Amino acid sequence: MKKLLILFLAFIPCFTIKAQTTIQRDPQIEKMVNEVSKDSLQSYIKKMVSFGTRSTLSTQTDLSRGIGAARKWVLSRFNEFARQSNGRLTAFIDTITLPPDGRRINTPTLLGNVVATLKGADINDDRIFIISGHLDNMRSNVMDGVGDAPGANDDASGVAAVLECARIMSQRSFPATIIFVAVSGEEQGLLGANYMAEKARKENWNIEAVLNNDIMGSNNSNETNIINNTKIRVFSEGLSILDTGKNALNIRNLGLENDGKARQLARYVKETGERYVDNLEVVMVYRNDRFLRGGDHTPYVLRGYAAVRITEMNENYYHQHQDVRMENGIQYGDLAEFMDFEYLRKNTCMNLCNLANLAKSPLMPQEVKVDTKKLTNFTNLSWKTSKNGKVKGYYVLLRETTSAVWQKKFFTTDTKMDLPYSKDNYFFGVQSVSEEGNESLPVLPSPAGR
Ligand SMILES: [Zn+2]
Numbered sequence: 001m002k003k004l005l006i007l008f009l010a011f012i013p014c015f016t017i018k019a020q021t022t023i024q025r026d027p028q029i030e031k032m033v034n035e036v037s038k039d040s041l042q043s044y045i046k047k048m049v050s051f052g053t054r055s056t057l058s059t060q061t062d063l064s065r066g067i068g069a070a071r072k073w074v075l076s077r078f079n080e081f082a083r084q085s086n087g088r089l090t091a092f093i094d095t096i097t098l099p100p101d102g103r104r105i106n107t108p109t110l111l112g113n114v115v116a117t118l119k120g121a122d123i124n125d126d127r128i129f130i131i132s133g134h135l136d137n138m139r140s141n142v143m144d145g146v147g148d149a150p151g152a153n154d155d156a157s158g159v160a161a162v163l164e165c166a167r168i169m170s171q172r173s174f175p176a177t178i179i180f181v182a183v184s185g186e187e188q189g190l191l192g193a194n195y196m197a198e199k200a201r202k203e204n205w206n207i208e209a210v211l212n213n214d215i216m217g218s219n220n221s222n223e224t225n226i227i228n229n230t231k232i233r234v235f236s237e238g239l240s241i242l243d244t245g246k247n248a249l250n251i252r253n254l255g256l257e258n259d260g261k262a263r264q265l266a267r268y269v270k271e272t273g274e275r276y277v278d279n280l281e282v283v284m285v286y287r288n289d290r291f292l293r294g295g296d297h298t299p300y301v302l303r304g305y306a307a308v309r310i311t312e313m314n315e316n317y318y319h320q321h322q323d324v325r326m327e328n329g330i331q332y333g334d335l336a337e338f339m340d341f342e343y344l345r346k347n348t349c350m351n352l353c354n355l356a357n358l359a360k361s362p363l364m365p366q367e368v369k370v371d372t373k374k375l376t377n378f379t380n381l382s383w384k385t386s387k388n389g390k391v392k393g394y395y396v397l398l399r400e401t402t403s404a405v406w407q408k409k410f411f412t413t414d415t416k417m418d419l420p421y422s423k424d425n426y427f428f429g430v431q432s433v434s435e436e437g438n439e440s441l442p443v444l445p446s447p448a449g450r
Pocket of ligand 1: 154155214
């Protein structure tokens with residue numbers, strides 16, 4: 001037990017846990033977070049709105065209007081960042097021509113995702129982390145590609161966050177690869193994300209996390225008139241589509257229905273986001289998306305990747321998927337004047353610190369086991385070192401079965417730990433930790449003799 005260093009105690013009365021951590025911020029990440037600029041975010045949004053409409057069905061040949069001009073502009077921004085990246089960042093428009101689908105595509109349509117890849121510096125590290133927002137938008141009628149659709153919040157806000165992260169992160173080097181993507185065809189049925197997720201699956205990309213940002217820069221609700229810019233939601237599903245058969249049996253036996261890949265990622269996003277961003281609470285919502293609604297993380301989720309949706313706390317439906325108009329004294333339409341750029345700045349910082357912490361972390365520990373040879377009130381964990389990356393040590397995480405978040409973190413340089421906490425009453429996980437303290441995603445132990 002001497003080797004245990006209890007880094008923090010998070011128990012507070014009634015076991016309602018608020019993350020309280022003495023884990024230091026990584027100064028490199030803190031510096032990047034401080035570089036996120038409200039003004040740049042605002043200027044990106046102003047520019048995207050200036051294309052009049054970014055409907056996937058809008059003109060692709062006009063130089064200043066429509067989705068074609070908009071994606072060329074995003075590419076030009078990525079290329080500008082690439083020029084200062086010492087060759088690390090490369091960008092292109094990944095296109096596919098989609099046939100009419102009898103639903104939301106009425107004529108063969110060229111679809112283009114604007115993709116920038118910040119290649120990892122470690123050639124033995126094939127992990128990929130993705131940040132996504134959708135460039136396309138819609139009017140009240142999703143088939144109308146002609147009339148104005150500003151789409152400032154849905155989803156120029158997400159694309160602005162993607163651009164700002166690319167601007168800052170491309171000036172640094174990370175062991176793992178980060179992909180920044182401005183997707184098209186979201187409003188026509190998640191078409192661009194489907195295309196990219198399917199490509200990833202076919203080409204066996206080792207995607208460890210997808211952060212999909214969609215509607216994240218406005219702070220108030222209509223009807224209920226809530227105004228708040230200190231909370232952001234992260235949506236995650238509890239179980240993965242791969243959790244069937246033997247996996248499902250294991251989950252039922254061990255009570256792991258709240259520990260699927262996406263949920264685990266959401267927990268990580270909350271802890272890391274709250275570590276680096278002041279005056280921001282990351283609120284986990286235990287469902288894949290808002291009630292009966294969809295987003296670009298879902299095509300990844302459906303292929304077994306850990307993907308979450310990041311969305312503002314309160315949505316204003318007067319400003320979402322609405323033609324710009326005045327009606328009964330209410331201004332409808334997704335206009336930039338309804339945005340809160342300080343809130344968008346914080347939400348962008350939340351993405352950036354998570355991407356950076358993940359991309360700087362070592363690979364996850366391997367073969368994490370909990371000893372079940374005999375009945376004991378101790379929990380005996382063991383694991384093997386990460387396959388790659390400089391590992392300073394490991395965190396063993398612990399939480400009560402009813403707790404949404406990890407409550408304690410124990411550091412060790414060893415590859416085993418015996419804890420005086422019963423595995424009957426707690427969940428455990430193990431993370432690899434880099435020299436600078438960046439944690440991998442956790443691995444939950446599987447039962448085994450030791
Ligand atoms: Zn959207």
